[in-house]
Amino acid sequence: MAQLFPPSVDLAAKFVILGVVTCLVGGAYAFYLLNRSPYWTNVGVTIDQPVQFSHRHHVRDLRLDCRFCHTSVTTSANAGMPDTQTCMTCHSQIWKNAPMLAPVRGSYASNEPLKWNRVNETPGFVYFDHSIHVDKGVGCSSCHGRIDEMPITWKSIDMEMQWCLSCHRHPENALRPLNQVEKMDWVPAKDPEEGEKFYHERNIQKDHLTDCSTCHR
Numbered sequence: 001m002a003q004l005f006p007p008s009v010d011l012a013a014k015f016v017i018l019g020v021v022t023c024l025v026g027g028a029y030a031f032y033l034l035n036r037s038p039y040w041t042n043v044g045v046t047i048d049q050p051v052q053f054s055h056r057h058h059v060r061d062l063r064l065d066c067r068f069c070h071t072s073v074t075t076s077a078n079a080g081m082p083d084t085q086t087c088m089t090c091h092s093q094i095w096k097n098a099p100m101l102a103p104v105r106g107s108y109a110s111n112e113p114l115k116w117n118r119v120n121e122t123p124g125f126v127y128f129d130h131s132i133h134v135d136k137g138v139g140c141s142s143c144h145g146r147i148d149e150m151p152i153t154w155k156s157i158d159m160e161m162q163w164c165l166s167c168h169r170h171p172e173n174a175l176r177p178l179n180q181v182e183k184m185d186w187v188p189a190k191d192p193e194e195g196e197k198f199y200h201e202r203n204i205q206k207d208h209l210t211d212c213s214t215c216h217r
């Protein structure tokens with residue numbers, strides 16, 4: 001075929017095409033990154049709360065159990081939030097005049113619960129249940145990270161579908177001795193057979209765990 005353009009124009013056209021393609025791919029990639037960036041997912045981003053509650057103080061330093069405040073985490077879908085009474089068991093005596101705790105005293109006096117803003121939230125069309133995970137030996141830190149190091153609570157993990165699925169495909173890697181579900185610095189046993197053992201003992205069935213209807217009911 002006869003050449004339409006001299007070779008030099010052809011080269012320029014190639015550059016233009018290359019430029020357009022680079023912009024398209026680059027743009028799509030940038031969009032993807034933005035979509036999964038902390039700006040949208042809120043991972044690692046602190047959220048304003050009515051009171052600056054610190055897990056580092058209350059969990060790491062005072063060694064309070066998670067269940068002392070999140071009482072329904074082993075029995076129901078929701079972990080539950082502490083009522084003001086729970087805070088006042090201590091704060092009617094310690095730090096009882098601290099300005100930081102004024103909203104807690106106000107809530108106690110008026111009987112209006114504190115309105116904590118959500119840190120982790122799955123969309124309404126997703127079904128999640130705490131109790132089954134905790135009862136089968138999946139620990140808090142596997143999904144919430146080092147809560148005990150947080151002066152203000154943030155989300156550690158972007159809880160997207162692929163994240164749920166990757167564990168549901170191999171739940172054995174995430175199983176702990178049942179008395180360690182609240183242990184914050186747990187690491188999987190070096191011997192993979194330990195997880196396998198728990199997997200069989202606890203009668204976990206992974207075949208249905210990736211079915212759409214498990215999480216979308």
Ligand code: HEC
Nearest residue numbers: 053058059064065066069116117118119120140144147153
């Ligand atoms: C003294 C009470 C107390 C204890 C003990 C406690 N928490 Fe909390 N937790 C709270 C309060 C209050 C909030 C709401 C304010 C905030 O987000 O920091 C909260 C929020 C959270 C959230 C974020 C909730 C959301 O909106 O997604 C997670 C996750 C959490 N706690 C996990 C834990 C874990 C894990 C432990 C044990 C290692 C623990 N908590 C121990 C009081 C407590």
Ligand code: HEC
Nearest residue numbers: 051052053054057082086087089090091094095100101104
């Ligand atoms: C078991 C007792 C106990 C309970 C229950 C408790 N606290 Fe505390 N809290 C303390 C102590 C002790 C301190 C002081 C920590 C320090 O300075 O070493 C403190 C400190 C605080 C402070 C200020 C200091 C800081 O940086 O954390 C806030 C705010 C606070 N608590 C909020 C709460 C809220 C909200 C609740 C209920 C969800 C609560 N506490 C439940 C014992 C408790």
Ligand code: HEC
Nearest residue numbers: 066070073078079080120121122128133134138139140143
């Ligand atoms: C398998 C992952 C997983 C484990 C294990 C887990 N959580 Fe959660 N947690 C979540 C998800 C997902 C949400 C958001 C739930 C929603 O939107 O309904 C959440 C939300 C929360 C909340 C906010 C209130 C609520 O119930 O929605 C608290 C508090 C909480 N978790 C505490 C805990 C504690 C304490 C433990 C350990 C005893 C724990 N979680 C173990 C995944 C997990």
Ligand code: HEC
Nearest residue numbers: 127128132136138142159163164167171174204205214215
């Ligand atoms: C770190 C591992 C892990 C992660 C992450 C995880 N799961 Fe699970 N999930 C499990 C295990 C283990 C079971 C128990 C399975 C059994 O008993 O057969 C389970 C069970 C469930 C069940 C009950 C299934 C039934 O038998 O009816 C639901 C619903 C569920 N998970 C939803 C979710 C959702 C939604 C997410 C993400 C937001 C998630 N899970 C993240 C490990 C995990």
Ligand code: HEC
Nearest residue numbers: 122123126159160161164165168209210211212214215216
């Ligand atoms: C282990 C739990 C789990 C299973 C199994 C699961 N999903 Fe999801 N799905 C989720 C979660 C969690 C989200 C919300 C993700 C987010 O907020 O980023 C989601 C979101 C979605 C969305 C909205 C778009 C998106 O990606 O955010 C669609 C569509 C969807 N799922 C379809 C399916 C289909 C089809 C199946 C079966 C092949 C399936 N899901 C199996 C947990 C699950």
